Amino acid sequence: MNKSILIVDDEPDFLDVIEVALVLGGYQVMRAKDGKQAWEILGVETPDIILSDYSMPRMNGCQLFDLVRNSDRSKNTPFIFMSSTPELISSVGAYSMLRKPFQFDTLMDKVDSMSS
Amino acid sequence: MEQILAEWDRFARTLELDGLLSRKEIRDHAEQILRAIALDIDTHQSAEQQQRKSQGLSPGNAAASGASIHGTARQHDGFTLLQLTAEFRALRATVQRLWFALGNALTPAHSADLIRFNEAIDQALAESVVTYVAQATRTKDTFLAILGHDLRNPLATIALSGSLLAQPGMTKEATALLAPRIKRSASMMNSMINDLLEYARAELGGEMPMAFSDSDMSEICRSAVVDASAVHPQCSFIFNVEKPVPGCFDQIRLQQVFTNLLNNAAQYRGDDLPVTMTLSSDVESATIAIQNSGALIPKEAIDAIFDPMVQLAITTEQTERATTSLGLGLYIAKKITEAHDGSISVESRDPVGTTFTVVIPRGRP
Numbered sequence: 001m002n003k004s005i006l007i008v009d010d011e012p013d014f015l016d017v018i019e020v021a022l023v024l025g026g027y028q029v030m031r032a033k034d035g036k037q038a039w040e041i042l043g044v045e046t047p048d049i050i051l052s053d054y055s056m057p058r059m060n061g062c063q064l065f066d067l068v069r070n071s072d073r074s075k076n077t078p079f080i081f082m083s084s085t086p087e088l089i090s091s092v093g094a095y096s097m098l099r100k101p102f103q104f105d106t107l108m109d110k111v112d113s114m115s116s
Numbered sequence: 117m118e119q120i121l122a123e124w125d126r127f128a129r130t131l132e133l134d135g136l137l138s139r140k141e142i143r144d145h146a147e148q149i150l151r152a153i154a155l156d157i158d159t160h161q162s163a164e165q166q167q168r169k170s171q172g173l174s175p176g177n178a179a180a181s182g183a184s185i186h187g188t189a190r191q192h193d194g195f196t197l198l199q200l201t202a203e204f205r206a207l208r209a210t211v212q213r214l215w216f217a218l219g220n221a222l223t224p225a226h227s228a229d230l231i232r233f234n235e236a237i238d239q240a241l242a243e244s245v246v247t248y249v250a251q252a253t254r255t256k257d258t259f260l261a262i263l264g265h266d267l268r269n270p271l272a273t274i275a276l277s278g279s280l281l282a283q284p285g286m287t288k289e290a291t292a293l294l295a296p297r298i299k300r301s302a303s304m305m306n307s308m309i310n311d312l313l314e315y316a317r318a319e320l321g322g323e324m325p326m327a328f329s330d331s332d333m334s335e336i337c338r339s340a341v342v343d344a345s346a347v348h349p350q351c352s353f354i355f356n357v358e359k360p361v362p363g364c365f366d367q368i369r370l371q372q373v374f375t376n377l378l379n380n381a382a383q384y385r386g387d388d389l390p391v392t393m394t395l396s397s398d399v400e401s402a403t404i405a406i407q408n409s410g411a412l413i414p415k416e417a418i419d420a421i422f423d424p425m426v427q428l429a430i431t432t433e434q435t436e437r438a439t440t441s442l443g444l445g446l447y448i449a450k451k452i453t454e455a456h457d458g459s460i461s462v463e464s465r466d467p468v469g470t471t472f473t474v475v476i477p478r479g480r481p
Contacts, residue, residue: 012350013297014273020290021280055265084268085261100268101275104283 003115004028008038008052025108035059039067042074048115054083065095078114120210121146127206146207149186153236157229183240187247194423200248204241266308270301300347311444318451326366326455328480333361333402337395340374348382352390361397363478369452376445377406377472386410401477409469418462422450457481
């Protein structure tokens with residue numbers, strides 16, 4: 001059974017490309033265009049990893065992270081931030097970081113290490 | 117007080133502050149500063165305190181803290197440092213001129229008051245400048261952070277796509293999916309870099325090169341719709357035009373304006389709603405309206421929407437998080453419109469949504 005990953009980003013092109021990468025890496029992918037949609041998905045699905053952008057409309061990555069960490073259902077799910085400006089992320093708690101831009105190998109190293 | 121404020125009002129008209137603040141706001145600020153200074157003069161001051169104040173070592177007082185707030189406010193309002201210092205210079209000159217015009221003899225007590233007044237003005241000015249510069253630095257830091265974010269996002273799509281193309285397991289379908297995304301991302305980066313260069317050129321006082329020629333505004337609009345559709349393939353763009361609108365325009369520049377406006381409208385529209393572009397004309401001018409429905413633009417953001425630095429200062433403070441757009445496109449749209457002797461305006465209200473309206477004269481400027 002493939003591991004599942006929820007990807008969250010408001011850039012549709014980037015979302016498409018990262019989906020191609022993760023499918024190639026053997027993951028089953030769920031996608032959301034912002035934190036709000038991701039939170040709705042997390043109400044019914046339990047992905048093995050959450051990979052989320054930081055700057056998004058409606059609900060940003062930090063707000064999503066806070067909800068996830070305070071939820072019994074998903075509080076232990078590994079959470080990886082993707083951001084081009086990681087210095088702006090102010091949330092506290094256990095999360096991992098992928099600095100945009102990144103290459104395929106960097107992405108796979110990160111998600112594989114978090115899912116193992 | 118009223119006489120000083122009336123003089124001040126006359127001076128303010130010479131500061132080219134139109135559009136930055138209303139007349140009432142300018143008067144309110146001057147009144148606040150004067151009241152704070154009057155309070156400072158009425159407060160007892162020892163020789164030692166006076167010495168420390170002259171060396172800029174005085175602790176904050178009412179005038180100084182009022183001026184601190186004033187400095188930050190002026191940066192928000194889009195004032196230059198020169199305009200900020202001109203305000204204090206004019207206040208000093210106005211008060212002294214009016215005082216001497218009353219025919220007052222200069223007694224030792226009056227001299228002391230005048231010295232106190234000048235000290236208070238100097239200290240208020242110094243405090244204002246400190247907070248003005250601090251605010252300007254914060255805004256510039258935010259500008260750079262967002263610039264990095266805006267450029268790295270499409271770069272992230274290109275970088276990941278590039279490394280994927282070298283992977284052995286890539287199918288033909290997956291490869292075909294990457295190509296248009298790489299192209300769009302490169303095009304977005306190119307557009308951002310162009311905007312940034314235009315902004316830098318305008319800020320450095322350079323002229324925007326224009327190339328006017330006989331052309332058809334409906335074709336310019338149509339080309340902009342094609343450009344925006346390529347960037348936002350999921351968005352439906354509706355273009356309303358009845359007939360060709362010939363005139364003397366800079367085609368490339370105006371296409372840049374309309375593409376920027378259409379891209380913004382697509383980015384900030386509500387889910388699955390269309391963006392509408394309407395071209396109308398009379399003998400004198402062409403009017404282009406670009407409308408979307410979605411979250412409205414707050415009133416305080418509308419006032420400064422064509423000034424990226426002011427806009428950044430407002431949005432960063434109000435939302436306590438970084439915005440994700442520099443708004444350079446709107447600044448450049450205004451510059452290009454002005455180079456055509458035209459105008460650009462925005463209205464955002466329920467239930468119509470947000471409409472940017474550009475009016476361009478059809479004759480050569």
